[in-house]
Amino acid sequence: MIEVVGATKRYGDRVAVDDLTFTVKPGIVTGFLGPNGAGKSTTMRMIMGLDAPTGGDVRVNGKHYAEHTAPLREVGALLEARAVHTGRSAYNHLRAMALTHGIPRSRVDEVIDLVGLGDVARKRVGGFSLGMGQRLGVAVALLGDPATLVLDEPVNGLDPEGVRWIRHLLRSLAAEGRTVFVSSHLMSEMALTADHLIIIGKGRLIANTPMAEFTEQASGKVVRVRTEDSARLRELLAGPEVSVTAVERGVLEVHGLSSTAIGLVARDNAIALDELTPVVASLEEAFMDLTKDAVEFGVHDDTERKAS
Numbered sequence: 001m002i003e004v005v006g007a008t009k010r011y012g013d014r015v016a017v018d019d020l021t022f023t024v025k026p027g028i029v030t031g032f033l034g035p036n037g038a039g040k041s042t043t044m045r046m047i048m049g050l051d052a053p054t055g056g057d058v059r060v061n062g063k064h065y066a067e068h069t070a071p072l073r074e075v076g077a078l079l080e081a082r083a084v085h086t087g088r089s090a091y092n093h094l095r096a097m098a099l100t101h102g103i104p105r106s107r108v109d110e111v112i113d114l115v116g117l118g119d120v121a122r123k124r125v126g127g128f129s130l131g132m133g134q135r136l137g138v139a140v141a142l143l144g145d146p147a148t149l150v151l152d153e154p155v156n157g158l159d160p161e162g163v164r165w166i167r168h169l170l171r172s173l174a175a176e177g178r179t180v181f182v183s184s185h186l187m188s189e190m191a192l193t194a195d196h197l198i199i200i201g202k203g204r205l206i207a208n209t210p211m212a213e214f215t216e217q218a219s220g221k222v223v224r225v226r227t228e229d230s231a232r233l234r235e236l237l238a239g240p241e242v243s244v245t246a247v248e249r250g251v252l253e254v255h256g257l258s259s260t261a262i263g264l265v266a267r268d269n270a271i272a273l274d275e276l277t278p279v280v281a282s283l284e285e286a287f288m289d290l291t292k293d294a295v296e297f298g299v300h301d302d303t304e305r306k307a308s
């Protein structure tokens with residue numbers, strides 16, 4: 001469990017994270033989304049005790065990171081900047097970490113298998129591709145068999161097979177009851193992995209919602225109707241909360257009514273429909289729409305924030 005309560009992080013004049021509050025629960029994958037510069041990495045660094053919040057509180061499994069006596073066993077992280085001694089092999093790197101944290105050698109072999117680095121574990125990390133480096137990063141995160149995982153853009157640099165692998169791994173770690181918190185700036189990727197979404201923009205919370213609800217809200221808001229009797233149907237559908245646009249001859253786009261409601265009006269008035277389609281907005285579009293202000297004003301523009 002991760003608890004972020006009113007967390008704020010300032011770097012000089014710049015507010016990177018602004019009074020952010022959310023909880024990340026165990027047993028599900030929680031996606032952490034936001035445009036570039038939204039404050040995702042800064043939030044994750046605060047969770048991992050690498051950045052001290054300027055205000056508010058950030059706890060993991062009930063304590064501040066530094067208060068845990070065996071932190072690697074509590075929370076494992078893959079953060080953007082990897083600091084691996086490139087002259088060492090992956091095995092030796094993991095072995096050294098295990099030794100200093102009282103983790104048995106057998107766990108090193110286990111995590112190497114788990115991330116699929118068996119064939120290259122004895123090779124120097126300096127020669128690793130970005131994808132192999134990411135896998136090693138995941139192995140480090142899993143080394144202490146932690147209840148909580150914090151992964152910053154884990155699919156960066158992975159090929160499609162690697163992307164599928166990460167997706168599968170995250171879902172199975174959550175199914176084991178762990179807390180899995182994973183950031184991305186791509187909605188399309190989160191749509192396939194996350195059960196819950198936390199979306200931020202300019203350091204502030206924009207949405208905290210189950211994935212299914214987000215999908216539901218994003219889709220079916222517009223219904224496309226094709227009929228020879230479009231003028232009459234348009235009149236019949238008119239109402240205070242409804243807007244109807246004729247997009248081409250005989251084709252209407254209706255906002256504010258479900259396809260079922262439109263179908264019933266057509267039936268009751270003996271209007272034959274040639275098409276009745278809820279238009280599914282892509283999740284990426286819904287995400288862009290939700291965060292557009294955070295992008296439009298840019299993270300370097302503080303005027304709006306100061307005025308409010």
Ligand SMILES: Nc1ncnc2c1ncn2[C@@H]1O[C@H](COP(=O)(O)OP(=O)(O)OP(=O)(O)O)[C@@H](O)[C@H]1O
Binds near residue numbers: 015016
């Ligand atoms: N050490 C720092 N010093 C000054 N400003 C910083 C520092 N770290 C982050 N920032 C600023 O804080 C804001 C949030 O950055 P952060 O890296 O947390 O965002 P992000 O959502 O992870 O973005 P990205 O997807 O680009 O990594 C940005 O405006 C960034 O420039």
